[in-house]
Amino acid sequence: MALERLSIENVPSTHRVYAALFRDVSNSAFLQEQLLSRNPEFEYAFLDASSIISRIHLLAAIFNAINTQTNDALKTPNVHSEVVLSLSPSNNISEAYRRWGVTPDKTKGLIAVKIVVTAEEEEEITAKKVWEHLSQHVQGTPIPLSDEELSKATDWPKVKKYYKLNGVPVLDKFKDEDLKKKQMQNLILMGMAVRGL
Numbered sequence: 001m002a003l004e005r006l007s008i009e010n011v012p013s014t015h016r017v018y019a020a021l022f023r024d025v026s027n028s029a030f031l032q033e034q035l036l037s038r039n040p041e042f043e044y045a046f047l048d049a050s051s052i053i054s055r056i057h058l059l060a061a062i063f064n065a066i067n068t069q070t071n072d073a074l075k076t077p078n079v080h081s082e083v084v085l086s087l088s089p090s091n092n093i094s095e096a097y098r099r100w101g102v103t104p105d106k107t108k109g110l111i112a113v114k115i116v117v118t119a120e121e122e123e124e125i126t127a128k129k130v131w132e133h134l135s136q137h138v139q140g141t142p143i144p145l146s147d148e149e150l151s152k153a154t155d156w157p158k159v160k161k162y163y164k165l166n167g168v169p170v171l172d173k174f175k176d177e178d179l180k181k182k183q184m185q186n187l188i189l190m191g192m193a194v195r196g197l
Helices: 030-035 055-070 079-086 094-102 127-137 146-153 154-162 179-193
Strands: 004-006 015-023 044-048 110-117 142-143
Touching: 004 044, 015 055, 015 127, 015 146, 030 044, 030 127, 044 055, 044 079, 044 094, 055 110, 055 146, 055 179, 079 094, 079 110, 110 127, 154 179
Parallel strands: none
Antiparallel strands: 004 015, 015 110, 015 142, 044 110
């Protein structure tokens, strides 16, 4: 099973977070259609992996979304769509969906996030049930949700554009690409945090 239960500090014990990464996804249009029709069987955050740079990037968005939900401050229909918005440095919801959500025929790398709130669920949603549903409906190859695999999927020019990092003077000082990417991650996380204030 390629589904992982994510451990996130300071998340209420009532919340369980599961995530999986897929490559070579061929049915992104179908998945987006399920989200747009608000099919309750598809209560997930489906994220385009090319816009995610690391596990920390992903975990920060999930934490922000859960924090927003627990404070009764959702700006989107549910905690899953709030994960998508949490990735954005702005409050433009439709732009966040276009940039970080699943996009027909463009999303080839997909991260599926399922947030289960035990007090709200009528029946127990287990990791096994989540994985069975995802493996039945996501047409792609499951791979480990690791920084190494995420880095293979990341479209850095797109990420730099989305977070307005092109032409940032501090980044030009770094000759080492790994150090530059770490600095970009720091700037991205700060941008996400500032939007949440």
